[in-house]
Amino acid sequence: MRLYAESSKCSGCRACLVACSLNLFKENNPKKAALVIGAHFPAPGNYAVSVCTQCGECAAVCPTGAIQKNDRGAYYVIPADCTLCEACVPVCPENVMFVRTGLAETAWKCDLCGDCIAVCGTDVLRIGEIEAKA
Template sequence: MKKLVVSDSSLCMNCLSCEIACSEAFYKTYGNPCIKIDVKKDNSPNVKACNQCGLCAKKCPEGAIKQNAKGIYMIDKKACTGCLKCVEACPKGIIVKAEDKPNPSKCIACGICVKVCPMGILEIQEKLD
């Protein structure tokens, strides 16, 4: 099963390349990335990436979030009613919804952020259960 892994967030330059690439891939504009960079209390970078925990799927009342064969939790846009229970449930706050879209989006471990990270701290790995 695949997941996005942050190897060493202390090396993050907070350049936001990953956020920009993710947001542009989903929405063709910057503003709603499924990976987030913020700063901890000690001013060190905090890279928030989906670990495919499945909590969003458990909280979805419509069953619109299902795990695919690669272990990635995917939102079925046709089954999703836009209730945003998944957004509320995400412990990292990285399931996002653009105002002009009917459904939220989440990380699908596509690797776009990995390709643009200048520090090489992001990677797609096989998730061991």
């Protein structure tokens, strides 16, 4: 399973980011969220939502095995095992693998909790089976 985002429906409110940080870190802090909303204004005037595809590239390069699969089938970070080496960051094809040392003592990523979906009023996000690439 993975998260899917339909960017054309996004209105840029970022409720998903707050919900995400509350799940990952038990904090109100959208700077520590695992999805990204890019805003393109004043033209063309739309948003681009980047989400984790659970492709596993991050886990494949993690030297300490700190990125594992949870029972939802999502890769998640075990903070105690993360050495902040940042090997996972450049390999992420969606730029949603995070290491920001000023903000947290661990890497972080989407663990497929689904809270972002619960607060999205415009139905941008959904969790679905991973589809084969066209």
